[in-house]
Amino acid sequence: MSDHQQRRTSPPSGHSGDALPPVEQHAQQYETVRNAHETELIEDYVELIGDLIRHRGEARAADIANRMAVSQATVSKMIRRLNELGLVTSKPYRSLFLTEEGQKMAETSRARHDIVLHFLRALGVDDSTARIDAEGMEHHVSDKTLTIMQRFTEQQIK
Amino acid sequence: MSDHQQRRTSPPSGHSGDALPPVEQHAQQYETVRNAHETELIEDYVELIGDLIRHRGEARAADIANRMAVSQATVSKMIRRLNELGLVTSKPYRSLFLTEEGQKMAETSRARHDIVLHFLRALGVDDSTARIDAEGMEHHVSDKTLTIMQRFTEQQIK
DNA sequence: GATAATTGTTAGCCAAGGCTAAACTGTTTG
DNA sequence: CAAACAGTTTAGCCTTGGCTAACAATTATC
Ligand SMILES: [Mn+2]
Ligand SMILES: [Mn+2]
Ligand SMILES: [Mn+2]
Ligand SMILES: [Mn+2]
Numbered sequence: 001m002s003d004h005q006q007r008r009t010s011p012p013s014g015h016s017g018d019a020l021p022p023v024e025q026h027a028q029q030y031e032t033v034r035n036a037h038e039t040e041l042i043e044d045y046v047e048l049i050g051d052l053i054r055h056r057g058e059a060r061a062a063d064i065a066n067r068m069a070v071s072q073a074t075v076s077k078m079i080r081r082l083n084e085l086g087l088v089t090s091k092p093y094r095s096l097f098l099t100e101e102g103q104k105m106a107e108t109s110r111a112r113h114d115i116v117l118h119f120l121r122a123l124g125v126d127d128s129t130a131r132i133d134a135e136g137m138e139h140h141v142s143d144k145t146l147t148i149m150q151r152f153t154e155q156q157i158k
Numbered sequence: 159m160s161d162h163q164q165r166r167t168s169p170p171s172g173h174s175g176d177a178l179p180p181v182e183q184h185a186q187q188y189e190t191v192r193n194a195h196e197t198e199l200i201e202d203y204v205e206l207i208g209d210l211i212r213h214r215g216e217a218r219a220a221d222i223a224n225r226m227a228v229s230q231a232t233v234s235k236m237i238r239r240l241n242e243l244g245l246v247t248s249k250p251y252r253s254l255f256l257t258e259e260g261q262k263m264a265e266t267s268r269a270r271h272d273i274v275l276h277f278l279r280a281l282g283v284d285d286s287t288a289r290i291d292a293e294g295m296e297h298h299v300s301d302k303t304l305t306i307m308q309r310f311t312e313q314q315i316k
Numbered sequence: 317g318a319t320a321a322t323t324g325t326t327a328g329c330c331a332a333g334g335c336t337a338a339a340c341t342g343t344t345t346g
Numbered sequence: 347c348a349a350a351c352a353g354t355t356t357a358g359c360c361t362t363g364g365c366t367a368a369c370a371a372t373t374a375t376c
Contacts, residue, residue: 034333034334060323060324061323061324061325062323063326065323065330072323072324072325073324073325073326073327075324076325076326076328077325079324080325092324092325093323093324093325094324156337
């Protein structure tokens with residue numbers, strides 16, 4: 001008698017929940033998430049730099065490190081990357097500036113972040129929870145959903 | 159005349175938008191996101207393995223690779239990690255099983271995933287967009303927000 | 317203006333999560 | 347039952363994004 005298991009057992013007929021999506025669609029879900037992960041940290045840096053400039057007049061590495069709860073070395077390394085990507089300009093030991101492209105990204109990210117944050121609040125989530133959730137969710141919300149969120153928030157306010 | 163810039167310039171008085179949150183709160187936003195990133199891939203694997211077992215009777219590495227759009231080598235390596243974490247059991251060249259702990263995680267992840275997906279649909283997002291957004295958002299939605307989403311979905315259905 | 321404190325950089329380490337190429341095992345088929 | 351095929355594993359490579367420790371530059375203080 002063989003100890004091999006059958007290669008394809010039939011699904012236990014009475015299983016609950018939705019069916020699995022077709023392979024291609026399922027694959028696209030994960031791919032989209034992986035792509036978002038590649039850009040999200042960049043976006044958060046650029047957005048924060050923009051916010052610091054707007055609210056404080058300048059963006060310094062030490063402030064970024066404090067606000068992100070990350071070492072200064074990590075920030076320094078990331079700034080080099082942002083530089084290479086053409087998003088910020090920086091001279092050694094001086095504060096940071098956004099390039100045209102960086103400003104555009106900062107603006108877009110901030111707008112999206114705000115929509116998600118305001119949506120969560122309109123939904124009834126308390127401010128500090130909303131801020132935490134928005135920081136992560138923002139990178140995974142499609143433009144379509146963003147539009148719907150914005151409409152919802154406006155409805156609630158009226 | 160010195161070419162030094164002033165170290166602290168005052169904020170351009172007429173800046174738009176919300177104020178920056180206090181440093182500690184701001185830091186916590188980013189920390190929470192970083193923590194979520196450490197577990198989210200693990201959760202997706204475990205959840206998918208659970209789904210494959212439920213819907214297909216077994217979970218094989220090749221199926222995971224196809225559904226995740228990732229190489230088999232990547233899956234193989236990840237399975238070793240899941241093993242070390244005590245989430246799955248596996249014999250070489252055989253299909254996968256979830257441990258007690260793995261089953262618990264699969265169940266929790268699936269429940270959370272479903273709440274987010276159903277919420278997005280209730281909000282008016284089309285199915286395929288909702289699926290993509292939910293796959294990323296789920297890992298960044300707090301329990302508090304999850305509860306609110308669930309209530310919202312139930313309201314819409316009634 | 318010398319010294320102390322703060323801020324920024326560099327070097328070198330690590331883990332996670334991708335990949336390709338090559339080897340190996342299990343299953344199916346002629 | 348041997349060969350071909352499909353599935354799995356391993357080795358080795360790469361990038362990202364963390365860290366610490368040591369050093370360098372700037373700014374503040376006496
Ligand atoms: Mn943001
Ligand atoms: Mn963010
Ligand atoms: Mn999921
Ligand atoms: Mn997911």
